[in-house]
Amino acid sequence: MTGHSEDPSEHFSERLMRGSGYSAPGFAGSYDLHRPSPPAALLEALCLEAQVDRPELVVDLGSGTGLSTRAWAELADEVVGVEGSPEMREQAEVATAAPNVRYVEAFAQQTGLPDRSADIVTCSQSFHWMEPQSVLAEAARILRPGGVFAAYDYDWPPVVHPEVEAVFEAMVGRVGRMRAERGRPRYSKDGHLDRIRASGQFRYTREIVLHSRDRGTAGRIIGLALSLGPLAVMLRDGVTEEEVGLAALREVAADALGEREVEIFICYRARIGVK
Numbered sequence: 001m002t003g004h005s006e007d008p009s010e011h012f013s014e015r016l017m018r019g020s021g022y023s024a025p026g027f028a029g030s031y032d033l034h035r036p037s038p039p040a041a042l043l044e045a046l047c048l049e050a051q052v053d054r055p056e057l058v059v060d061l062g063s064g065t066g067l068s069t070r071a072w073a074e075l076a077d078e079v080v081g082v083e084g085s086p087e088m089r090e091q092a093e094v095a096t097a098a099p100n101v102r103y104v105e106a107f108a109q110q111t112g113l114p115d116r117s118a119d120i121v122t123c124s125q126s127f128h129w130m131e132p133q134s135v136l137a138e139a140a141r142i143l144r145p146g147g148v149f150a151a152y153d154y155d156w157p158p159v160v161h162p163e164v165e166a167v168f169e170a171m172v173g174r175v176g177r178m179r180a181e182r183g184r185p186r187y188s189k190d191g192h193l194d195r196i197r198a199s200g201q202f203r204y205t206r207e208i209v210l211h212s213r214d215r216g217t218a219g220r221i222i223g224l225a226l227s228l229g230p231l232a233v234m235l236r237d238g239v240t241e242e243e244v245g246l247a248a249l250r251e252v253a254a255d256a257l258g259e260r261e262v263e264i265f266i267c268y269r270a271r272i273g274v275k
Contacts, residue, residue: 022064022229024236028091032065034223036266038124039212042152043075046120049272050148055119059142061108061135062126066092066101073098076119080104082111109134116144127151128186132195136273140201143275149202151192152270157224158214159265160257164221167252171225171245178244179230193271202273214264218253225249 022028047055055076060069063081065088072079073096081103083089089103096103106112108123108130121139123130139149157168187195197205216224225246226232234244241247 022085022088024232027227027229027232028065028085028087030223031088031227032067032091032095034220034227035065035067035125036154036212036214037067037071038152039210039266039268040071041210041212042208042268042270043072045208045210045270046122046148046150046272047075049274050119051146052119057118058120058122059111059113059118059139061111061121061123061139062129063092063103064088064124064126066096066103068122068124069103070096070098070101073101076100078102080111080113082106082108084108109138111138111142113142115141118142119144119147121147121149123149123151125153127153127192128189130187132187132192133199136196136199136201140199140275145275147275149196149273149275150270151196151272152268153189153192155267155269158221159211159267160216160221160262161253164249164253164256167245167249168221168225171231171249172228174245175228175231175234178234178239189269196271196273199273202275204274206272208270208272210268210270212266212268214266215261216264217259217261218250218257220264221253221257222246222250 056078058072058076058079060079060081063069063083066081069079069081069092077100079101081092083092083103083105084107086105089105092103121143143149156172157165159165193205193207196202231244
C-alpha cells in the first residue's frame with residue numbers, strides 16, 4: 001500500500017504485519033517451500049457450497065506467497081490474491097506461472113474489486129491477522145448473492161509422529177505466550193465462525209472439517225516451525241532455540257524420523273458464510 005490511511009482496521013493489520021517477521025530476508029521463500037497448499041477437496045467443497053462448477057472469480061485475502069491462490073488456477077476463470085506484505089506478494093508472483101492468477105498489494109478490507117464480482121472469497125491462515133468486521137463487510141460487498149466466504153486454517157502441529165507432535169505443540173504454545181507477553185495479540189482462530197455469524201453479512205454459516213495428505217522429512221517439520229512468523233521474529237530478537245522449544249523439536253524430530261520421508265496429515269477447519 002502507498003500513502004497514509006486513517007482506516008483503523010488498516011492500522012491493525014499494519015501493526016501486526018510489522019511484528020510478523022514476513023519481511024525478513026529469505027522468509028517468504030522458506031514459507032513458500034515448507035507450508036502446505038490447500039487440498040483439492042476443500043476447494044471443491046467451497047464450489048459446492050457456492051453452487052458453481054467453475055467460479056468466474058475467486059479472491060484470496062491475505063494471500064501470502066500465493067500457495068492458497070494458485071491452487072485455484074485450474075478450477076476458476078480468474079483468481080486474485082490480495083496481500084499487504086510486499087515481500088510475500090513478490091514471492092507469490094515469482095512462484096506463479098498461471099496467466100489467470102494475479103496479485104494486488106492491498107489490505108483485505110480495501111480490495112478495490114467491483115461489487116458482486118466474486119463467487120468465492122477465502123482467507124487461508126490469514127483471517128486472524130485482520131480486523132474481522134471490516135473484512136467481512138468487504139467480502140460480502142464483492143461476493144455475488146449465493147457466493148461463499150471461507151476463513152480456513154490448518155491445525156498445528158501436523159499429524160506425523162506422537163512424540164514430534166507433542167514437542168511441536170508445546171513449542172507453538174510457548175511462542176503464543178511469549179507473543180502475548182510482548183503485547184502482540186491477534187484474533188483467536190477459535191472465534192472465526194462466531195464472528196462470521198455475528199457480522200450479519202451471511203444467510204448461512206457453518207464449519208467444515210477435513211484433511212490433506214502430504215509427505216516430508218524431519219527437515220520439513222523444522223521448516224514448518226520456522227515458517228511461523230512470530231518464532232522467526234523472536235529468534236531474530238535474540239530468543240534462543242532452547243528458550244522457545246525449537247532445539248527440542250529438532251532433537252525429537254531427528255530421533256523419531258531420522259532421514260526418512262514420511263506421510264503427514266494436515267487437518268483443516270473451514271468456517272464459511274454463504275451470502
